[in-house]
Amino acid sequence: MVNKKKIRLMNMAVVASLGLFGCKLEALTLKESVAEALITNPIVQERLKNFRETQQDLNIAQSEYLPVLDLKSSFGTNSGGNLKSNTENSSYQNYTNSLKLTQNIFNGFSTSHKVDYQKARILAAAYNYLENANDVAFQMVEAYLDVIRAYKLLQNAKESVAINQNIYNNIQELFDSGLTTKSETTKVYASLSLAKSNMIVQENNAIDKEFKFKRIFGRNINVWEMEMPSLDMVMPESIQRATMYAIQNNPSVLVSEYNIQSAQALYKEKKSSFYPKVDFELEQLYNGNRNKENRYDQTDDRLKAYVTLNWNLYRGGADKAAIQRTRSTIHKEVESKRDIKRQTIEAIELSWSAYHMIANQLNELYRYYEYSKETLESYQQEYDMGRRTLLDLLSVQNDLINSKSQIINAETDRLFAQYRILDAMGILVSTIAGDTEAYSSMTLPVEKPFYVTEDSLPINLDRDGDGIVDSLDICQSSVEEENIMPYGCVKGPLDSDYDGVPDMYDMCPDTKFGAVVDEKGCEIIGVPNKFAVDTKVYTSIVEPYNENSPHKSPQLGLYDYEYSTRADNNTLSTDLDNQLMYDNFELIQRFPEINMTDFKTELTPNTKIEIAQIATSILKNKKDGMIITVIGHTKTITESNENQHKSLEYAQVVKNELITNGIPKEAIQVESRFDKDKLYLKTYPIDDSLNDRVMVSLYVPQDIPSDSDGDGVIDIYDLCPNTPTGYKVNKDGCCLDDDNDGVINELDLCPNTPSGYVVDEHGCSVKRTLHVLFAHDSYVINLDSIGHIAEFAQFLKDHPYYNIVLTGHTSKTPTSTEKYNLKLSLKRAESIKAFLIANGVEESRINAVGKGFSEPIATNDTLDGQSQNRRIEVELIDVNKLTEQKKIILETDTLSETNKSVRF
Structure with a gap:
């Protein structure tokens, strides 16, 4: 069982x-590997500590809102009157005490901008933590797959050694028996040595991949614990959608966005240098002498309350330069984001191409493997018949091993390409380990960036608690409770x-x-x-969608794309979305933004003029099926519902004005994008008002050329305009005939006919039996057959454009041997060939082959059947058609004439 x-x-x-x-007996899945690495990898933990460190900078900045209370006390001995001779020298003990409270009233908004700056830094640090966690997860995925790949290649290398060793043993026996040459033996031995060398290389590579895995994971693993991840995740519907999703959700892009915000806050903070600083100060003084009165310091017991103003009027242009520097910093961060965006786009495009192209490559590699396997089986049979050598077997065996190696690499690369796409989109970790505690911990800084967790001291320097301190521990993430070696690993x-x-x-x-x-x-x-x-x-x-896929909400438009790795959770795009995203258009025109800052209840005269100009341009390109998108945008408003209402109102007002100017109502599509797509970077509130706008775009459809037969080639280029439905065609619109035999692929039952062979209506080479009688175990032509062969010789002389293949066959008896009958069948074919040559047919036109009893046409169990099997078959090759490209079924009139002229 x-x-x-x-x-x-x-x-x-x-x-x-x-x-x-x-x-350990339990499996170590990819999910578990990623989850554990997120908790234990020092890169992730360092970024987490950096995030917590940055959080404290916000507390420091916010402290400027609170009063400052300073106590200053002093006690000592003073000596006076030492320099002037007419002043009595005096030494005395003096003390001073001051308790001062300072509350800033105004500092040019410096504190509020510092707080904004630190908040942006915290968000950047949170996403930087997420960015590094994603990067470690990506490295973990790559290392996990590389270990599996390496050991599969090692297994393949071991099989190669076993095959080469077996062939070497066989050929050594032949050599020892004097049945083969020394050169063949050394050739096989060289191949065996190379196979062993390759196995050592693969073994070393497998060890290297384990070391890389250990660096990321933190401990040794047993490869048999691993499991093959599945390749079943839904990818986005297109590379365009994947890329647009990535540039909005990739953690690196989000980090750069918050770096821009921090630069903006720093710019505004620097402008505070141009404002005065106003403080309220409340101070209690108590100064006195311990021993006696003196002429210098008297008792002072005062309570002072006052407002102070400090205003720097000139600093040599330093403040102006600082502002200009921070302006440049904003520009620098914007350009940095653009560069990161390009990197993200490249990552998506490379991985997307790999994901799809490797699928095509694997199709061919699987065929390569199957054909190599079939060839090996054929070679093995031919070797048993004495028609192949061990070197031939070795060559085809190496082909088979090579095909397996390429398949292993391609399969792993395609699986990895799936994860590369998810990584570029910023959802790798959530996809693999989204339901784990490690993922919840990882996303906490992003979800609650201002929730403070305080680190404590001292730090335990035995990270994994295995009893081996970090300075001695080679495996710093051990999970075993026992059997830890002195160097910190489990053996x-x-x-x-x-x-x-x-x-x-x-x-x-x-x-x-x-x-x-x-x-x-x-x-x-x-x-x-x-x-x-x-x-x-x-x-x-x-497929990205199925019958259970949810439909897009009516309020969402072209640029709203929701994605899931499960088809039943993946929101289906609308027909309009697909049309605008993927169709070819004769013209796409995007008009300058219509600013709605001054819009109250009616459009301003200038705005109406702008819309009229847009309408005029649209009407110049008016065409049936054209689409005009009118998309409303707003500045950032606290209430999201107000954002939606306002942006939709903007778009609707512009739509109505376009209709007033003659644009067909049914051609206009209104959408609302709220405050999602900023056209201008907001540094001051007035900047954000520029984002109150409407964008109008025109899509003019492309004329679709006529294709009457629906074969994909338009009529003006179609040389075969009546191709039957479903038939594959070439660039000229004519049915394909891959073997050039005159029978199109869809009707060709023999699709690999050699060039020039005369075929029947099914595309199979015409084989006719030349009625020649041979005695049992003889290749001498019977006299009764001479007339038939002479007629055939005359036919060939009358039709010089035909070459022929003569194939001899034999019957099989209980005493027949394959090798002998192959020779006999060849001799029979050569007998006919010799007769034809003697009767004036050029030798170059005749090819004779023998197939023994391998292709019987009747049973060999009866004398009549054996007689039928002892035959000569003739195949005609039209030399005029060896290179001719045919597009329709070959006419068979000549063949019919042939059948009438001579009996085959």
Whole structure:
């Protein structure tokens, strides 16, 4: 009975051994790897501490809103009158005390701008933390897949060594028996040495990938714990949608956005230098002498309350330069964001291309593998027949191994391309580990950026609590409670075939990588390899939508795109969205923004003039099916509902004015984008008012040329305008005929006919039996057949454009041998060839082959059947058509004439 349990049941001895050496039985999925790395990786933790550090800068800035209370006390000995001779010298003890409260009243809004600056820095730090967490997760995904890839390639290299070793053993036996040459033996041995070298390279590469995994993950892992991730996530509907989503949600882009905001706040803070600083001060003084009165310091007991004004009037232009510098800083951050945006776009485009192109590549690689496999089987049969050498077998074996290596790399690359797309879009971690505690902790700084968590001292320098301090710990994220080696890692028993069963208990020490094994370490027959993939999945694209996909809300427009990695959660785009996003247009014209800052209840005269000019331009390009989009935008308003209402009102007012100016109502599509798409960067409130605007765009449809037969080639270029529906055509609109035999692909039952062969209406080469009689076990032509062959010779002389292939066949008897009958059938064909040459047919026109008894046309169990099988078949090759390109079914009149002239 086949054991189909997912977890191997170990016997007590093996379990005890695994417990002794600290091995884990549970799987380590990609999700678990990412979640653990988010918690333990020092890069993520360093950015978290940086975020908390930045939070305190806000508290420091906000402290300027509060009063400052200073106590100053002094006590000492004074000595007076030492310099003037007419002044009595006096030494005395004096003390002073001052308690002063200072409350800033006005500082040019410096404090409020400092607070804004620090808030923007906190948000930037939060998204920088998220950015680095995403980057670590991305590295974790890459390392995880690379480890699996490396061990699959290592397994392939091991199989190559085994194949080469087997062939070497066989050829060495032949050499020792004197049946082959030394050069063939050394050639195979060289191939074996190369295979062993490649295996060592792959083994080293696998170790390297484990080291990389350990650097990110923090501890050693057992490769048999890993599982193959699935390639089943829905990608965005198009590269355009994926890219637009990415440039709005990628954490790096968001970090740069908050860097811009912090630069704006810093610019406004620097302008406070041009304003006076006004403070209220309340001070209690108590000064006196301890021993005696003196002529210098008297007792002072006063309470003072006053308002102070400090105003710098000139600083050599430093304040003006500081403002200009911060202006440039804003520009610098804007350009930095644009560069990051370009990088994000590049990342999406590269990964999107890889995701789709590798699917096409895998289609060909899977064919390469299947054909190599078929070739190997054929070569093996031919080797058994003595028609192939061991070197031939070695060559095709290497082809098979090479195809598997390329498939392994391509499959891994396609799987990784899926995660590359998600990473560029900023949703890699949420997709993989969105339901884990690690993800919730990671997103907390973004969701609650001003919620302060305070770090404490001292810091424990045994990060993983394994009893080995960090300065000595090689594995700083160990999770085992026992069996920690002095260097901080868990050392497990040797497992040479990576199946989870230690070598000391493994009865099958050469199990293939990924095979599911029983408690003895032997493969369970019928259970799929845990790292095998579904080839259909790897050569297809998951449809982005299904019948359960939600429809877009009516209030959402072209630029509102909601995405999910599950088709039933992925919001379906509208037909209008798809038309505007993907159709070809004769003209797309975007008009200058219509500013609505001065709009109250009616449009201003100047705005009406602008709209009239736009309408005039639209009417010049008026065409049936044209679309005019009118999209309203607003400045940032606290109430989101007001944003929506205001932007929609702006768009509706402009639409009505366009209709007044003659634009068809049905051609206009109104949308609201609230405050999402800023045209101007807001530094001061007046800047934001420029974002109160309406954008009008014109889409003029492209004329669709006529294609009467619907074959994809328009009529003006279609040389075959009546192609049947569904037939594939070439660039001229004519049916494809890949083998150039005159029969189109859809009707061709023999699609790989060699060039020039005369075919029937089904595209198969015409084979006719030349009625020639041979005695049993003879290739001498029977006298009764001479007349038929002479007629055929005359036919060939009358039709010099025909070459022929003569194929000899034999019958099979219980004593027949394949090798002998191959020779006999060839001799029979050569007998006919010799007769034709003797009767005036050029030798160059005749090719003779023998196929023995491999292609019978009747049973060999009867004498009559054996007689039918002893035959000569003739195939005609039209030399005029060896390179001629035919587009319609070849006429068969000549063939009919041939059948009338001579019996085949």
